[in-house]
Amino acid sequence: MAHHTGKEFDITVYGATGFTGRLVAEYLARTYPASSGIRWAMAGRSAEKLAEVRDEIGAPADTPLLVADAGDRSSLEALASQSKVILTTVGPYQLYGNALLAVCAESGTDYVDLCGEPAWMSQKIEQLGDVAKASGARIVFSCGFDSIPFEMGVFFLQQHAMKTLGKPCSSVAGRVLKMQGTFSGGTVASFKASMAAAMETPALIDIMRNPFALAEGFQGPKQPSSSKPREDDAVPGMWVAPFFMAPINTKNVHRSNYLQNHAYGEDFMYNEMVVAGPGEKGEVIAGKIAASGGGMTRDDAPKPGEGPSKDEREAGHYEILFIGQTKDGEVVQAGVQGDRDPGYGSTSKMIAEAAMCLIKDRADTPGGIWTPAPAMGEALVERLQANAGLTFEVRASGLDAK
Numbered sequence: 018m019a020h021h022t023g024k025e026f027d028i029t030v031y032g033a034t035g036f037t038g039r040l041v042a043e044y045l046a047r048t049y050p051a052s053s054g055i056r057w058a059m060a061g062r063s064a065e066k067l068a069e070v071r072d073e074i075g076a077p078a079d080t081p082l083l084v085a086d087a088g089d090r091s092s093l094e095a096l097a098s099q100s101k102v103i104l105t106t107v108g109p110y111q112l113y114g115n116a117l118l119a120v121c122a123e124s125g126t127d128y129v130d131l132c133g134e135p136a137w138m139s140q141k142i143e144q145l146g147d148v149a150k151a152s153g154a155r156i157v158f159s160c161g162f163d164s165i166p167f168e169m170g171v172f173f174l175q176q177h178a179m180k181t182l183g184k185p186c187s188s189v190a191g192r193v194l195k196m197q198g199t200f201s202g203g204t205v206a207s208f209k210a211s212m213a214a215a216m217e218t219p220a221l222i223d224i225m226r227n228p229f230a231l232a233e234g235f236q237g238p239k240q241p242s243s244s245k246p247r248e249d250d251a252v253p254g255m256w257v258a259p260f261f262m263a264p265i266n267t268k269n270v271h272r273s274n275y276l277q278n279h280a281y282g283e284d285f286m287y288n289e290m291v292v293a294g295p296g297e298k299g300e301v302i303a304g305k306i307a308a309s310g311g312g313m314t315r316d317d318a319p320k321p322g323e324g325p326s327k328d329e330r331e332a333g334h335y336e337i338l339f340i341g342q343t344k345d346g347e348v349v350q351a352g353v354q355g356d357r358d359p360g361y362g363s364t365s366k367m368i369a370e371a372a373m374c375l376i377k378d379r380a381d382t383p384g385g386i387w388t389p390a391p392a393m394g395e396a397l398v399e400r401l402q403a404n405a406g407l408t409f410e411v412r413a414s415g416l417d418a419k
Contacts (some may be wrong), residue, residue, distance in 0.1 A: 020125035021101045026058045029100035032107035033059035034066045036324040040365035046076040087113040093120045102127035104372045109210040111137040125152035131161040133265040136221040153384035160371040161364035164269040166353045172390035173409045174339045174351040186341030188286035190251035198333025198358020231272035241288040246303035251340045256299030257290035258306035276391040333358025356406035366405035
């Protein structure tokens with residue numbers, strides 16, 4: 018059991034003055050006002066800046082403001098001692114997240130983040146997995162666009178397959194049909210930090226390449242290649258291109274399977290790509306997506322702390338299709354849609370609901386380092402649909418989106 022008794026705050030948003038943290042705080046202020054009985058706090062390095070953000074987002078004047086610094090362990094211990102769950106948006110986590118994660122794991126404090134840094138995650142699972150099991154801390158990485166819509170989308174599809182066919186899909190293809198809106202400056206900074214670390218330590222490159230890098234030593238079958246544009250077998254007639262988040266999402270999906278005692282099967286196959294379009298035009302677009310590295314290496318991406326305007330966030334959306342096949346060739350499909358831009362508007366709502374779900378619906382999940390599906394399951398699907406603007410739906414055939 019996580020140590021929740023006597024803690025003053027349900028949720029503390031650490032990094033509340035950053036771009037994403039501010040959106041999370043704004044979401045909590047709007048969705049969980051004082052009358053909801055949820056007590057939450059904003060934390061960051063500067064009391065002055067916290068007060069400024071609190072007023073700008075229209076949070077109540079008595080919203081608690083906590084000063085803490087990633088480099089000052091005692092300030093992080095004070096945060097943990099007051100909070101049931103710490104929701105942190107302060108990345109790259111490999112640079113700024115080590116002390117906070119250790120404090121939470123040791124003190125039995127629940128923790129959610131937006132981490133998409135597989136080498137760091139793999140290292141932390143090894144260092145702190147048993148510590149968290151012993152303390153009761155539930156640590157959940159990757160609670161934003163990477164990887165909730167994907168990891169929970171596969172979970173939702175597999176639940177449907179089990180209910181209707183009595184068995185899981187032995188292979189699933191994740192296909193990004195639509196994505197409007199930019200990914201975050203923090204995502205780009207994390208990607209660059211991961212690449213820089215990999216240049217210094219070649220062993221990290223193997224972790225980046227291995228789809229089972231987070232499955233704690235389990236190594237499944239060779240997975241389908243998704244590194245080059247090709248005509249799709251999952252969505253016939255369409256050209257698909259590499260998806261820049263596939264490396265992290267794929268690792269999280271396989272970790273989820275591992276943490277659910279291989280509910281999807283030990284020989285489970287998963288691949289994730291972007292649908293570029295049909296025919297020759299699709300082929301050209303797929304080639305352009307591949308050449309741009311999915312846009313991750315561009316210099317005009319937002320800087321950490323910057324991001325799209327409210328209008329841009331509200332105009333954003335995404336849609337992902339999951340096509341699953343059982344060993345006997347039966348096909349099931351599901352769609353996941355989000356009603357804001359993936360990198361900020363939707364991410365800020367998803368991580369907030371993941372934190373809520375952990376403390377309100379899933380008190381029985383034991384300590385350890387988790388992925389969202391095994392930690393929260395259907396309770397999170399319900400919350401995301403009720404509050405966070407996501408829809409999960411079974412589809413008859415793939416491209417008939419509503």
